[in-house]
Amino acid sequence: MAPFSSVFLGVWGVFVVILIKESTPVSWEEWWTYDGISGPAFWGLINPEWWLCNKGRRQSPVNLEPTQLLFDPNLQPLHLDKHRINGVLANTGHSVVFAVENDTRHPVNISGGPLSYRYQFHEIHLHFGADDRIGSEHTVDGHAFPAELQIFGFNSQLYNNFSDALHKAQGIVAVSLLLQLGDLSNPELRTFTQQLDKIKYGGQAMEIKRFGVRELLPDTKHYMTYDGSTTMPACHETTTWIILNKPIYITKQQLHALRQLMQGDEKQPNAPLANNFRPPQPLHHRPVRTNIDFNVQGPKNCPTMNRDIYYKANSWK
Numbered sequence: 001m002a003p004f005s006s007v008f009l010g011v012w013g014v015f016v017v018i019l020i021k022e023s024t025p026v027s028w029e030e031w032w033t034y035d036g037i038s039g040p041a042f043w044g045l046i047n048p049e050w051w052l053c054n055k056g057r058r059q060s061p062v063n064l065e066p067t068q069l070l071f072d073p074n075l076q077p078l079h080l081d082k083h084r085i086n087g088v089l090a091n092t093g094h095s096v097v098f099a100v101e102n103d104t105r106h107p108v109n110i111s112g113g114p115l116s117y118r119y120q121f122h123e124i125h126l127h128f129g130a131d132d133r134i135g136s137e138h139t140v141d142g143h144a145f146p147a148e149l150q151i152f153g154f155n156s157q158l159y160n161n162f163s164d165a166l167h168k169a170q171g172i173v174a175v176s177l178l179l180q181l182g183d184l185s186n187p188e189l190r191t192f193t194q195q196l197d198k199i200k201y202g203g204q205a206m207e208i209k210r211f212g213v214r215e216l217l218p219d220t221k222h223y224m225t226y227d228g229s230t231t232m233p234a235c236h237e238t239t240t241w242i243i244l245n246k247p248i249y250i251t252k253q254q255l256h257a258l259r260q261l262m263q264g265d266e267k268q269p270n271a272p273l274a275n276n277f278r279p280p281q282p283l284h285h286r287p288v289r290t291n292i293d294f295n296v297q298g299p300k301n302c303p304t305m306n307r308d309i310y311y312k313a314n315s316w317k
């Protein structure tokens with residue numbers, strides 16, 4: 001009897017060890033995608049902690065309707081510190097993410113705009129399409145852009161760090177830049193796209209020194225702003241969105257390089273990373289405010305000039 005039961009136990013021992021080995025690398029946090037049965041429509045059902053993704057009524061991204069913008073004279077100019085910082089550029093399997101180094105001594109502050117607090121830059125996310133007609137999360141008048149770059153910060157006056165602020169009131173700011181196809185790229189964006197071969201697979205990361213976050217910004221003081229959520233699970237409704245009223249440029253070659261990135265690791269590359277965007281969510285009567293004063297942009301008796309001040313997709317070159 002004894003030899004039999006020890007053999008039996010031995011088999012179970014191996015079985016349990018295999019189960020643990022197989023299951024540890026797959027955490028809840030990884031269990032979502034941008035398509036199929038783990039895609040955006042199901043995020044709120046996959047994990048009970050992500051319920052806001054399905055139930056929330058102040059979700060992001062949204063479609064921006066140029067004719068529905070509300071001019072708000074109290075909106076301040078947006079401020080972003082201009083000094084450079086070190087960080088890590090990674091392929092997370094969901095996005096291309098640049099994160100500032102931990103415990104940086106000179107944080108890049110984000111303030112002004114619609115913000116009542118000072119925020120501290122934490123990371124940048126890049127969303128992009130498999131072809132030029134799609135890729136951005138926010139759309140303008142129903143039009144998508146080939147990519148969108150989102151600069152995230154956390155409220156450093158109320159909270160200790162980004163992960164803490166994610167689920168707290170007034171926790172997060174996201175400054176969004178829509179990327180338009182052009183012949184000449186934004187120079188700072190090139191810092192990312194030059195190195196993509198080093199982060200081809202999910203989980204790969206590389207150091208980036210002296211990155212200038214503010215260098216990414218287009219030359220405009222005009223923006224649109226609304227209260228929404230993060231666009232990835234858990235979809236916390238703690239994000240103040242600021243969408244700048246001019247795109248920055250990305251070249252065909254840079255988009256091509258982005259489209260070579262894969263979600264999985266070298267052994268199991270899975271699908272390309274491209275098309276990593278959440279579709280627009282209903283506004284549910286939220287106002288979208290702007291600091292563009294339509295009335296001072298052109299003489300009132302010359303209505304044809306007013307046409308040019310609306311944010312239009314595909315209209316800069």
Ligand SMILES: *[C@@H]1O[C@H](CO)[C@@H](O)[C@H](O)[C@H]1NC(C)=O
Nearest residue numbers: 087088098099100101102103
């Ligand atoms: C910061 O620390 C966390 C946890 O120790 C680590 O996972 C992360 O990769 C670090 N980030 C950077 C940018 O070094």
Ligand SMILES: *[C@@H]1O[C@H](CO)[C@@H](O)[C@H](O)[C@H]1NC(C)=O
Nearest residue numbers: 081106107108109118120156
């Ligand atoms: C950014 O904010 C911190 C406090 O969070 C402050 O110590 C620092 O001086 C600010 N940086 C700049 C460049 O103003």
Ligand SMILES: *[C@@H]1O[C@H](CO)[C@@H](O)[C@H](O)[C@H]1NC(C)=O
Nearest residue numbers: 102159160161162163164165
């Ligand atoms: C963030 O701050 C919270 C609250 O102070 C703390 O419990 C947590 O350990 C911090 N997380 C990181 C990654 O530093």
